[in-house]
Amino acid sequence: MDKRTKYFLDEESIPTQWYNIQADLPEPLPPVLHPGTGQPVGPADLAPLFPMELIKQEVSTERWIDIPEVVRDIYRLWRPTTLYRAHRLEKALDTPAKIFYKYEGTSPPGSHKPNTAVAQVYYNKQEGINRITTETGAGQWGSSLCFGGSFFDVEIKVYMVAISYHQKPYRRIMMETWGGTCVPSPSPDTNSGRAMLEKDPDCPGSLGLAISEAVEDAGTRDDTHYSLGSVLNHVLLHQTIIGLETKKQLEMADAYPDIIVGCIGGGSNYAGMFLPFVKDKIDGTKPDLRIVNVEPASCPTVTKGLYAYDFGDVAGLTPLLKMHTLGHEFIPPPVHAGGLRYHGMAPIICHLHKLGLVEARAEHQLGTFEAGVQFARTEGIISAPETDHAIRATIDEALKCKETGEAKTILLAHSGHGHFDMAAYEAYLAGKLEDYAYPEEAIKKALANLPKTG
Amino acid sequence: MDKRTKYFLDEESIPTQWYNIQADLPEPLPPVLHPGTGQPVGPADLAPLFPMELIKQEVSTERWIDIPEVVRDIYRLWRPTTLYRAHRLEKALDTPAKIFYKYEGTSPPGSHKPNTAVAQVYYNKQEGINRITTETGAGQWGSSLCFGGSFFDVEIKVYMVAISYHQKPYRRIMMETWGGTCVPSPSPDTNSGRAMLEKDPDCPGSLGLAISEAVEDAGTRDDTHYSLGSVLNHVLLHQTIIGLETKKQLEMADAYPDIIVGCIGGGSNYAGMFLPFVKDKIDGTKPDLRIVNVEPASCPTVTKGLYAYDFGDVAGLTPLLKMHTLGHEFIPPPVHAGGLRYHGMAPIICHLHKLGLVEARAEHQLGTFEAGVQFARTEGIISAPETDHAIRATIDEALKCKETGEAKTILLAHSGHGHFDMAAYEAYLAGKLEDYAYPEEAIKKALANLPKTG
Numbered sequence: 054m055d056k057r058t059k060y061f062l063d064e065e066s067i068p069t070q071w072y073n074i075q076a077d078l079p080e081p082l083p084p085v086l087h088p089g090t091g092q093p094v095g096p097a098d099l100a101p102l103f104p105m106e107l108i109k110q111e112v113s114t115e116r117w118i119d120i121p122e123v124v125r126d127i128y129r130l131w132r133p134t135t136l137y138r139a140h141r142l143e144k145a146l147d148t149p150a151k152i153f154y155k156y157e158g159t160s161p162p163g164s165h166k167p168n169t170a171v172a173q174v175y176y177n178k179q180e181g182i183n184r185i186t187t188e189t190g191a192g193q194w195g196s197s198l199c200f201g202g203s204f205f206d207v208e209i210k211v212y213m214v215a216i217s218y219h220q221k222p223y224r225r226i227m228m229e230t231w232g233g234t235c236v237p238s239p240s241p242d243t244n245s246g247r248a249m250l251e252k253d254p255d256c257p258g259s260l261g262l263a264i265s266e267a268v269e270d271a272g273t274r275d276d277t278h279y280s281l282g283s284v285l286n287h288v289l290l291h292q293t294i295i296g297l298e299t300k301k302q303l304e305m306a307d308a309y310p311d312i313i314v315g316c317i318g319g320g321s322n323y324a325g326m327f328l329p330f331v332k333d334k335i336d337g338t339k340p341d342l343r344i345v346n347v348e349p350a351s352c353p354t355v356t357k358g359l360y361a362y363d364f365g366d367v368a369g370l371t372p373l374l375k376m377h378t379l380g381h382e383f384i385p386p387p388v389h390a391g392g393l394r395y396h397g398m399a400p401i402i403c404h405l406h407k408l409g410l411v412e413a414r415a416e417h418q419l420g421t422f423e424a425g426v427q428f429a430r431t432e433g434i435i436s437a438p439e440t441d442h443a444i445r446a447t448i449d450e451a452l453k454c455k456e457t458g459e460a461k462t463i464l465l466a467h468s469g470h471g472h473f474d475m476a477a478y479e480a481y482l483a484g485k486l487e488d489y490a491y492p493e494e495a496i497k498k499a500l501a502n503l504p505k506t507g
Numbered sequence: 508m509d510k511r512t513k514y515f516l517d518e519e520s521i522p523t524q525w526y527n528i529q530a531d532l533p534e535p536l537p538p539v540l541h542p543g544t545g546q547p548v549g550p551a552d553l554a555p556l557f558p559m560e561l562i563k564q565e566v567s568t569e570r571w572i573d574i575p576e577v578v579r580d581i582y583r584l585w586r587p588t589t590l591y592r593a594h595r596l597e598k599a600l601d602t603p604a605k606i607f608y609k610y611e612g613t614s615p616p617g618s619h620k621p622n623t624a625v626a627q628v629y630y631n632k633q634e635g636i637n638r639i640t641t642e643t644g645a646g647q648w649g650s651s652l653c654f655g656g657s658f659f660d661v662e663i664k665v666y667m668v669a670i671s672y673h674q675k676p677y678r679r680i681m682m683e684t685w686g687g688t689c690v691p692s693p694s695p696d697t698n699s700g701r702a703m704l705e706k707d708p709d710c711p712g713s714l715g716l717a718i719s720e721a722v723e724d725a726g727t728r729d730d731t732h733y734s735l736g737s738v739l740n741h742v743l744l745h746q747t748i749i750g751l752e753t754k755k756q757l758e759m760a761d762a763y764p765d766i767i768v769g770c771i772g773g774g775s776n777y778a779g780m781f782l783p784f785v786k787d788k789i790d791g792t793k794p795d796l797r798i799v800n801v802e803p804a805s806c807p808t809v810t811k812g813l814y815a816y817d818f819g820d821v822a823g824l825t826p827l828l829k830m831h832t833l834g835h836e837f838i839p840p841p842v843h844a845g846g847l848r849y850h851g852m853a854p855i856i857c858h859l860h861k862l863g864l865v866e867a868r869a870e871h872q873l874g875t876f877e878a879g880v881q882f883a884r885t886e887g888i889i890s891a892p893e894t895d896h897a898i899r900a901t902i903d904e905a906l907k908c909k910e911t912g913e914a915k916t917i918l919l920a921h922s923g924h925g926h927f928d929m930a931a932y933e934a935y936l937a938g939k940l941e942d943y944a945y946p947e948e949a950i951k952k953a954l955a956n957l958p959k960t961g
Contacts (some may be wrong), residue, residue: 058584130887132742429657432584434615435684472617475681476682478680479683
């Protein structure tokens with residue numbers, strides 16, 4: 054038996070190329086549509102918001118895309134990240150399963166997000182852009198973009214979902230420490246924000262609404278671009294560095310996963326892990342590989358949403374994406390996993406789901422924190438509430454193995470630490486954590502207002 | 508030129524033995540005295556508080572002491588830690604100096620403290636002890652001991668300096684997540700705490716007072732031992748794993764430091780780094796090596812204190828240690844670097860200072876945060892306020908090199924991240940951070956009340 058706890062790679066092993074799943078899809082992705090014309094968008098439509106290099110990556114069908122040396126050089130500060138074998142969790146569960154986890158929490162912002170943040174700021178800077186806006190849920194994305202901005206002297210303005218802004222003030226200070234600015238969304242700084250504040254001054258906000266504000270800000274200023282931390286193809290592309298490293302590390306352990314588990318909000322961390330593996334399923338090498346997407350029961354985009362064209366934001370400013378959606382007007386309950394509070398999902402994940410290549414399940418908040426505490430008391434790491442969703446499913450799969458006696462290999466995509474989520478753990482430990490139900494009525498209402506296409 | 512950013516070691520390279528400086532001291536350490544008799548303490552005097560194995564380590568003159576395999580196995584969760592070359596900071600400073608930093612912030616509690624916490628809980632458990640008390644300043648030590656307790660099913664009770672308890676609630680929740688309990692000190696749970704609360708209900712507390720409470724708790728219960736996170740010889744011994752790893756990593760970089768810089772509160776992190784190097788200075792191999800201890804100007808133990816016998820705690824319950832002291836009754840100003848708010852210092856460091864083998868300097872709070880923000884915006888890592896003291900001195904040494912044109916090699920002992928100190932960064936960024944002066948009168952008063960010996 055391999056007794057190692059960790060699988061290290063040296064910095065020269067950081068991949069030199071990202072993997073682009075669009076080269077290997079059995080069917081191409083449905084096109085992105087212009088909300089006015091209903092026709093597929095072209096590069097010119099996206100140019101006010103994104104640099105041309107990212108627009109090209111969005112639609113590229115090249116299998117491998119070079120990582121710029123400047124970006125790879127910044128990756129060295131925390132990459133390659135460590136792959137762990139969860140010996141202690143396995144023992145506590147008394148399971149024959151082998152559990153591995155790839156831990157992205159040692160990046161300075163504490164999650165996988167800088168993998169794409171640094172690349173996006175770089176490509177913008179290359180094209181002369183010195184100001185970028187974005188939205189953030191739990192604050193992981195906003196702090197990562199500010200971290201990226203600090204390396205290239207690019208000004209970052211972050212619209213942070215109000216509920217998280219107030220629950221997690223330290224994430225905002227982190228952004229400021231790296232030189233960025235951050236306001237709660239809805240904010241009085243944009244038309245979308247002002248409209249929502251008028252309707253509901255206490256609106257907890259949502260990722261969809263914060264996107265509206267950031268897009269509006271960027272769209273109305275020539276010197277400014279917009280950056281998205283998840284959902285889009287180029288974001289998932291940058292995150293594939295996670296799965297590429299993991300493949301090399303699992304080879305060191307002489308292992309290959311039977312099941313890969315990760316949490317999905319917009320989908321980028323988890324897709325970054327599984328895309329280099331789903332390739333093996335598409336080409337028939339690993340037909341039995343199971344890829345399990347875990348989402349919150351209170352925001353069950355893939356398990357309960359429709360697969361349809363919808364806006365990425367609340368105000369309807371973005372192009373239309375074919376994806377699982379709960380309706381762009383849906384505002385999810387204020388669960389602590391702020392990064393999973395999104396009505397839509399990465400089109401790549403939804404497409405793979407439709408093709409039967411990945412599966413999805415939904416978890417309730419209480420069970421995810423129970424799993425998170427068990428993980429902290431065995432593996433030592435206090436995880437982000439988002440990650441706790443994936444830990445819940447990992448533990449459940451390992452317990453199934455205990456019943457069946459199967460020694461399956463489970464790979465957990467661990468997206469980050471919970472150092473800025475301790476208030477949520479306090480509520481859980483004090484027995485005061487709410488366990489939001491499936492918000493059926495709100496979703497039904499939002500789904501009735503999907504945009505018309507075709 | 509070596510362009511690497513990081514120097515990794517695999518987990519098999521975790522040292523198998525700690526280095527004991529007592530084997531190589533030119534003169535032995537002064538004895539620890541019994542506060543009642545004024546005579547050197549023996550093992551029996553310490554047995555109510557510590558397991559025999561730690562008491563033996565406290566006085567051992569063996570050069571190498573085996574790390575128990577169980578402890579080493581837990582170390583694997585985060586060790587070996589990474590040694591970085593600070594290319595970006597060097598460039599920002601435009602210095603010819605080479606700056607390396609050994610980063611202990613990737614341990615689950617976020618600092619160097621678990622290096623000794625895990626070992627101490629292990630030795631206690633081996634001798635049948637299932638409950639341990641301790642004190643904590645900034646919370647790094649308390650959370651680390653709870654982390655250690657979670658692996659061995661040992662109950663941990665932490666007395667946390669009140670000012671930090673209120674400034675850093677998330678550290679407390681971290682302790683609870685790992686299964687420990689935490690109360691603010693002064694607390695109503697002990698005689699020492701009650702006496703102080705009667706004198707001053709708003710007392711901000713101090714490490715010295717919290718030690719009194721934890722020692723009293725352990726001393727009055729048969730089932731309970733006490734654990735100290737710094738100062739004592741066995742604690743510094745366990746931390747030498749930092750310096751031992753660093754030596755191997757610097758060999759990979761083909762480098763040896765001209766200057767080693769670290770912050771000192773009780774002294775354990777920094778001594779853990781420099782002790783394996785000071786050996787080279789004692790034996791004449793590296794006569795010019797400079798070892799720079801950095802402390803707060805508001806709690807300047809080595810730079811302004813007396814080298815005398817004093818209690819380790821406020822209430823006078825501990826044995827007497829020969830050390831630099833500001834007087835055990837001195838309560839330092841509430842600087843954010845809670846881990847540096849201690850009236851005394853590790854006797855080993857003081858002894859080496861007296862022998863002229865190490866030097867010390869004091870830094871003001873404002874300058875340390877300025878350095879911390881510069882480090883965050885170049886190297887990406889947001890550091891603990893304690894560490895910011897060492898970063899300040901590192902930057903100043905590198906700027907001196909810029910003046911003189913010398914390409915010195917500077918090694919920074921980076922003790923941990925500042926994720927639980929963001930309120931301090933907020934105050935700094937808002938221009939609201941206080942810059943406490945040298946509290947001359949309070950120290951004069953406390954020094955007038957040193958215990959009589961001999």
